[in-house]
Amino acid sequence: MNYSEKISISIEAIKGENSMDDFWSWYNTRLAKNAFDITEIPLRDVSNWNYNDESVSHSSGKFFKVYGIEVETDFYGKRKWDQPIISQPEIGILGFIVREIKGILHFLVQAKMEPGNINILQISPSVQATKSNYTRVHGGNSTPFIENFLFKKDESVVYDQLQSEQGSRFLKKRNRNMILDLTNVDFPDSIPDDFFWLTLGQLKALLNVDNIINMDSRTVLSGLPNYTVGNTSYKKNIYSDSLRADDEKSFRPLSYLFSWIANLKSNFEIKANLKPLIEMKGWVTSDEKISSSGDRCFDVIGVKIGASNREVKSWSQPILASKHVLLNGIVMQKLGGVPHLLFQAAFEPGNFDGVELAPTVQSSLLEFDHDPSNPNLSFAGYFDKDFSDKEVLYDSLQSEEGGRFYHDQNRYSIIHLKENTIDKIPENYMWITLNQAKKLILINNIFNVESRSLLSCMI
Template identity: 40%
Template sequence: MTSTSAAPVTGHGVLTTIAQFDEWWADRHRAGRFDVTRIPFAELDTWHFDEATGNLGHDSGRFFTVEGLQVEVGGEPVTWQPIINQPEIGLLGIVVKRFGGVLHCLMQAKMEPGNVNTLQLSPTVQATRSNYTQVHRGATTRYLDLFIGPDRGEVLVDVLQSEQGAWFWRKRNRNVVVEITGDVPVNDDYRWLPLHLVRELMRVHNLVNMDARTVLSCMPFAQPDEAVQSRGTSFADALTRSYLSDKALHTTSAALSWFTEAKTMCDWSVRLIPVGEVRNWSRTEHEIADDAGRDFRIIGVRVEAGNREVTAWTQPLLEPRGQGLAIFLTRSIGGVLHVLVQARPEIGLLDLVEMGPTVQLLPGQDPADVDDPFVKGVATGEVGRIRYDTVLSEEGGRFLNALTRYRVVEVGDEFPVDVPPNFCWLTVRQLMDLLRHGHYLNIEARSLLACVHSLW
């Protein structure tokens, strides 16, 4: 990685360069004591299978349950699978503060049991309601008072957003950004990082975690300005105008009408069922898995983590098979970069349909097997110029080694402006305006938007 060119800013717990970050990050790895071990279901403490339903849940009735799900299309049942049901709304929050006029984010080095590399860069607060209300009887959540209660900072962002619709049942988290002006003690696992440095770190494989990415995508500030309009590449100039210009192929009203129609056209019917009634899946001592061995599986783990609110616990995790793929296709239209989104149904979404990436493949799905000829070349890498290509981890608190390759691909005038009815060209500015509200962009699209933010 190259060193950032930002002017040094002094302050307790403030890092301004890649070299400083790397030193702190290595220290956090040395200081941590982390161990994740697979165990049979019988060794899960405080978790049990319900004898009547086969559902897997916590003895407290909190945290989450593993249940079953059935999908009907046109009135006919077509799909069955397990799904994670976590009805409580968690909090994902980043505290920001200006040092020397430069916006900084208070970021955390956080261990999650499902992370492929243990530690990842996380929001200031990343906690379920069960966590921060101390159902686990662990330590209090640091910096929670900056988001909840009379001492919280100035609210810049506060919106409910969805998570993985393929694996979660209608899960939502509160994405919050607050700004403070006073001093706060900075714990060893936290550091103030300038926003531009956080965005630079987005280019490192499996470093900035999913929860940080979704909050970063919702930040409507620190955008490029007219002073950086010309930087020697047409892509950079078109991207800058995509943030600033109101010249879009479609008006926002037209885009919202397109999206509403796409939701009304979805004829899926989805309902929760007992795990014991899920067809073509079986439970053994060690896993719940599909009989064909192609989909994800549910396993159990024992965790030890010296820097967490609870230092040892057991829990189930969802383990995907393979690596996912998410691609934003981009094209300059009238000198303004546009992003091609699709209206994508997913079984676990509250409204069933949200805007997703141009291409979105779950782990185990082969790009060569994409049926739609319109995007097949994009999926296989035969179309366009890659502007961003990084493997990033999904939710490490519920998924084990869940990885997605995120790409931003640029195409030229050879790619059509007229697209199939389930796709729509939108500018970055339009996407960011939509993120003032929940349930427009799915989690993969929000992660990609955070990746786009790292390109200017």
């Protein structure tokens, strides 16, 4: 049996080593047995952090910093703005351990508290750690299972890529996304209380629940190898037909897509220069927080945290608090009878490589762009409740990274439109099959984190 078939079996398995009732019992027990306390405090009162006119930084010089940046670009229209941004150049590890249990692939998850989580505990990968955390700069406990990822055996690697995080909030931030199959490697029979085994079918079911599967899990799951799915539902037909489509049946061959992306990355001018926080235009710095002068974007605030199940039991930190629930949505439509996904090449100031592929609609791209001709505005209409001529394949509220963003949730949606509903697309948009997406995601910095989150919801 090849690995694609093993993945397919796990996707179909809604019951494995544990049932869904077992999962919810475990989750509620973890929530009840651990003590959590998150309090918003003035940014000036965040202990062990230095907040001044220049930046916000940790006294150790590690973890992350908040700077101001001045952004200027000619990417499909000249724009210029200032904003705060998180600088965290170190590369963390986001990784799933996978093992076959009773012939079915299971993924090791953990119930992890992050200070920004709306519901306190969310389901994270087996390992979710910044380099500062797993090298124990904080002086706390070691990260469970980290040794499997630091000293991995090559034959265990299913997926291993450096991938970006939110380019609208992070400056050139990347994490190592990994999936390791340790079926044939010595591994303890018992696992810590905060960990649990789930099949892909169970993870798929939980992806339909608001704010349970965290962003780090979603980005790693998007890197699952290509697989086949059954024909037991309409949604599976749509995805499987797109997964099976070869280059001859695609809107554009893969070679064209590589050239199109390279052309965009090289032909537009994008500047993002650091500047002192106090000098940012359109922003107000105070003892309480850093905030935009309008009702847009986000604030930088302080929080004080107590958590009994973390490596360090109490700490305080700055965190970004978004002001609105935004839309991240992908349109699917058949071209020549083959289902395609519509992505846009988008510039975000913190992107490591300038331009990455974003969903059809990503509302954060409108925060500093007030051009009424922006295609994000027109395509967003297809996701409105008033537009009834569509099939909703997926729709839920999902949280962004809870370690750096406070109560930040966005609407993630996938819709299928009738053929020829969209007959023309802007130059920075492209129709791509799911088969092509599975190949492109094996390359660093092609899909942004919002796109990867949506691709994970197609399992």
